[in-house]
Amino acid sequence: MSAADELARLTADPCVVADNVAMKYQVISTEEQTEVPRFGWKILQRFTPRPNTVTVHALNRLSLVVRRGESVGIIGRNGSGKSTLMKLVSGQVRPTGGAIHASSTPIMLGVNAALVPELSGDQNVVLGCLAMGLSRDEIDARFDEIVEVSGLEKSIHLPMKSYSSGMGSRLRFAIAACGNPEILLVDEALNTGDAQFAARSKRRMDELREKAGCVLLVSHSLDTIKDMTGRVVWLDKGDLIMDGNPKDVTKKYMEFTNHLARGNNISAHGLRADVMASLEVANVVNQRGGDRSFTAAG
């Protein structure tokens, strides 16, 4: 058993485990397939994808263990699989390979809090909290704190449809974070806030971590990632490239994107291959199901 296997086995009570997980999407392309198999085409037809169906490999097989108390940032270029990983963890989509295990229901910021634009911020606080399973007494007890975290002040009494996108995101964050979720997933939403909100949301995320929860944060802002997380995962074209401390991972990622920006594709891909080759893969062994498990269908 490798050191990585042993580490994963010994990891006490992880919050989220991605066990050799993969995700492929089947999409319809308008591009026509010109090559029609002529010989034995009836047999080939059974094994050939339909002419205009394309398989997108959003995530190639990857394993990841997120422990209690960790705040993990996920970075990568557009289309690298970050949101797909979050959707898999939240259970919005099922993996096409492997399994995701979570110790409790992950709360995806901005998705679980289904708010109504016509209602005011304070009415939406009640609605969002009820949707997360809080009782009226719990909502009353936490109401002021939610408004404080949102930073909306008097605007909390205005209809949500009058909010800027940043104000809406702040309210959703405040609601999602108030339920003290054990697993909080944040996809980009924090970038829309101003500096004051960044400080407040960081404080709230730190509190969540201290309460033995974990946070997964997707962002294109490397400053947000460095400020808010203690570990960073770099994805590229569905591959897990690097997993380590924020300073090292963001540095390598920036070197990679700088090479690409200058058109040095060979250097960029050399760097990618070198970094990926030294990645220690967490092979997950003896994994219990957890409270919530999403395994590949079929």
Ligand SMILES: Nc1ncnc2c1ncn2[C@@H]1O[C@H](COP(=O)(O)OP(=O)(O)OP(=O)(O)O)[C@@H](O)[C@H]1O
């Ligand atoms: N519902 C879907 N159907 C088909 N393909 C999808 C779907 N969602 C994502 N993809 C594809 O999967 C790949 C990964 O997408 P994903 O949204 O996870 O990337 P991302 O890293 O979050 O990108 P971004 O930084 O642009 O938000 C992309 O090639 C994308 O086109």
